[in-house]
Amino acid sequence: MRDSGRARVVLAVLLLTAFTLITLDYRSGSGGPLRRVANAVFGPIENAVGDVARPIGSFFSSLGHLSSYKSDNAKLRKEVAALRSQLRLTDADRARLDAEEKLLHLDQIAQFRIVAAHVSAVGGSLDFESTATIDVGSRDGIAPDMTVIDGDGLVGKTLSVGPTTTTVLLANDVQFSAGARLESSQLIGHVDGGGRGPMTFTLLDSQGTVKVGTRLVTFGDIGQRPFVPEVPIGRITRVVPTPGALTRTAEVAPYVGFDSLDVVGVVVSAPRTIKRDSLLPPSPSPTPSTPPPSSPPSTPPATPGKSPSPSPSRSG
């Protein structure tokens, strides 16, 4: 009996402490001082664990995907053969494009300065959050509110930064939101992560038309923080009917596979003007496969429908 009496007192004290911490931290938002200390302390340990665990984890996850790897492999071999035959044609086109670009002084498509990083841990907090830790930090020039991308498109933005690690808010988190623009147009809106549900795009124009299959890129922010412009986000898969609303809503299939993030890049600086739609791959014609309806697909390494041109935003 003595033990449970003492236990109750201890429990009450600890609950009060937790409540106080919640109240204090609630106001400071992401990136408070305690989190920065935690980043500094736990970051290197997590990086080490990530380095060890990554091959083990990818071995186990690859076991589940073996059959799809085989079919992907066969598909890729066919694509490579087809592309090789196309190369002869595009060489001539490329030469003409080079000459035209020189004329118009378009010698830089986009030059992002990127710091490459590995994802060393993924946040769950009982699967409510969609965040990740990457193994670069303030020593590498990272600051909060920077865009994080990978070869496929927009991954998220940086939240809090320690000396060697950074917390990234992924684009499929419920609290994520970014300005977005429909390709080949000036219609803008914002993209919001849907957590376990689909990502949504809200067009800030009730008269604009949103078509299934249209691709979205980021619409940059002032000072390009947190988002630089022209980063591919995803593709519209379904327009949600919202009669009488001031905005239009659509579901988006993101290009990035959030379940299989490994190498990402943090954009530390971007040029002031980037040619519109320049980072999207040339539009495939016609669209080879109907996109899946609601949930964002976890894209296999070679996304069907993307042309072979290397994305200029991939770091070395």
Place this chain on the structure above:
Amino acid sequence: MRRGVLAGVVLLTALLLQAGVVNPLDLPVGHPDLLVLCVVALALVAGPTWGTVLGFTVGLAADVLPPADHALGRLAMAYALVGYAAGLLEDLEERSVVTTVVVVAVASGAVVLVFAGVGALLGDARVNATSVADSLIATILYDVILAPFVVPLVSGAARRAEPVTTY
């Protein structure tokens, strides 16, 4: 004080494994929660006082460990309560695999609900019906699967280690 050291090692390992190995796995619906398994296993041996202290400590560490992004103290509160409740069952006479599994299932559900409940009070946008349902199903299911393996292991090790002090 070997039991205290063991508890510290177990909980730190669970924290790092959860963030570095378990969460990146591409499992359907959600992921298991190693922390609740370890807290329950340790509390069943150590009693309610130590159960709640261990729960609070590991919850606070989970709140602070990157890449967590919510108000500090929410997980601390949830795990402290679960640690206390599991510790009350310290003197349970017949402890079979079934009772262990039931305790783990209830504890997993309680952790999710307390965390989500406080989040809802704070107006956390991430807490909604689907996310709570998904988290409940996944955490309870995966923890129940892991319980028969992890809990006896940790409890057994804790029992064999020297007790901290006897109250």
